[in-house]
Each structure stands twice: as C-alpha cells, then as structure tokens.
Amino acid sequence: SQELEQSPQSLIVQEGKNLTINCTSSKTLYGLYWYKQKYGEGLIFLMMLQKGGEEKSHEKITAKLDEKKQQSSLHITASQPSHAGIYLCGADMNTGTASKLTFGTGTRLQVTL
Amino acid sequence: DTEVTQTPKHLVMGMTNKKSLKCEQHMGHRAMYWYKQKAKKPPELMFVYSYEKLSINESVPSRFSPECPNSSLLNLHLHALQPEDSALYLCASSLYPGQGNGKLFFGSGTQLSVL
Numbered sequence: 001s002q003e004l005e006q007s008p009q010s011l012i013v014q015e016g017k018n019l020t021i022n023c024t025s026s027k028t029l030y031g032l033y034w035y036k037q038k039y040g041e042g043l044i045f046l047m048m049l050q051k052g053g054e055e056k057s058h059e060k061i062t063a064k065l066d067e068k069k070q071q072s073s074l075h076i077t078a079s080q081p082s083h084a085g086i087y088l089c090g091a092d093m094n095t096g097t098a099s100k101l102t103f104g105t106g107t108r109l110q111v112t113l
Numbered sequence: 114d115t116e117v118t119q120t121p122k123h124l125v126m127g128m129t130n131k132k133s134l135k136c137e138q139h140m141g142h143r144a145m146y147w148y149k150q151k152a153k154k155p156p157e158l159m160f161v162y163s164y165e166k167l168s169i170n171e172s173v174p175s176r177f178s179p180e181c182p183n184s185s186l187l188n189l190h191l192h193a194l195q196p197e198d199s200a201l202y203l204c205a206s207s208l209y210p211g212q213g214n215g216k217l218f219f220g221s222g223t224q225l226s227v228l
Contacts, residue, residue: 031215033215040222042117042203042205042219042221042222043156043205048216092212092213103155106154
C-alpha cells in the first residue's frame with residue numbers, strides 16, 4: 001500500500017510569515033491532491049497535481065509536484081489566521097473500478113496574531 | 114448546489130443500538146465514499162460506491178453496513194458497535210470513479226460516540 005508522510009506534523013507561525021509543508025510518498029506519485037480540514041469538520045479540496053514538475057497556485061497557496069523525488073510541497077505566502085487548520089495530502093490509487101484516495105499523516109497549522 | 118449533506122451531526126449510541134448515518138448530494142456525482150477519522154489521524158477509507166454499486170470495501174467489520182438507495186443518497190447502517198468505533202464519519206462524493214477523480218467533495222461529518 002502507498003504511504004504518505006507529511007512534515008512537519010505541526011506548525012505554529014506568526015501572521016504574515018511564509019511556510020512550507022511537505023508530503024513524501026513511499027511509491028511513485030501519479031497524482032497528488034491537497035486538502036484542508038477545519039477541526040472536526042469535513043475536508044475541503046485545494047489543488048490537484050498530476051504531472052511531474054507541475055505547479056499550481058490559488059490565492060496565497062502554491063503547490064508543486066516532484067515525481068522523481070516522490071514529493072509534493074505546499075507553500076503559503078503571508079499566512080493569515082484563516083489559513084489555520086489541518087493540511088492533508090492525498091494520493092490516488094486506481095483500483096480499476098474506483099478511485100481510492102489515501103491521505104497523508106496531516107500537518108496542523110496554527111497562525112498566531 | 115455543491116454540498117454534501119450529512120445527518121445527524123452528532124450521534125451517541127449504546128452498543129446494542131441500531132442507528133443509521135445519512136449522506137446526500139445533488140451534484141450528479143456517480144461515486145460516493147465513507148471515511149472514518151479518529152482523533153488526530155487522517156481519514157481512512159471504508160467503502161466506495163461507483164454508479165450505485167459497492168466497488169470497494171476496505172475489510173470493514175460487518176457491524177457497519179453501507180447502502181446506496183439511489184445516485185444521490187448514501188447510508189451507513191450501524192449495529193452492535195464497539196466503543197473503539199467512536200470517530201468522525203465522513204461522507205464524500207466525486208463526479209466519477211476511477212483514477213484522476215480524487216477531487217472529492219466532503220460533508221461536514223457525523224461525530225459518533227459509542228457508549
């Protein structure tokens with residue numbers, strides 16, 4: 001089975017600071033998804049990366065996929081309190097009939113004022 | 114309508130009770146999922162329905178019984194649960210099943226406590 005390890009496990013940053021979260025896979029990544037979860041709530045889709053070297057941005061969040069290193073990174077620029085939550089990477093394991101999304105260990109982000 | 118609606122939001126049940134969790138989406142999605150999430154852990158896949166048919170069962174104990182009555186509804190029937198089954202149960206949907214369709218829309222979950 002595919003394992004996704006995220007680092008750091010938790011992060012506390014001051015508002016306005018930049019930060020990076022990493023996701024490393026035990027197997028080759030064919031597609032990588034980033035989600036955000038507020039505590040005790042559902043997940044919200046952020047971005048999908050499918051090609052090696054691909055980079056996507058949405059507002060102040062940028063994600064990159066490095067297939068050779070089996071890694072993805074999520075970078076937040078000028079963090080805000082609204083960025084606080086749990087960030088989860090997910091890898092898509094195609095079983096033929098259904099998509100099986102497996103999630104990483106998660107990174108808890110706190111943004112202080 | 115881009116929402117996945119789960120009911121109830123909170124559920125407390127005894128080990129001898131029978132209860133059901135409900136999930137509804139009206140986005141025309143043809144794949145629906147049940148995930149279980151323990152505190153401070155990532156969500157773990159339980160079941161996947163593709164075109165209203167059960168396509169993945171991640172070796173879930175039979176005390177959990179999924180049902181997909183139609184393309185918009187997904188139920189999870191609970192019977193004789195154990196305290197260790199206490200968790201956040203998340204429902205999700207995607208437009209289609211299969212690789213490349215990992216953009217899931219999640220409900221806000223049902224927080225289940227088994228006493």
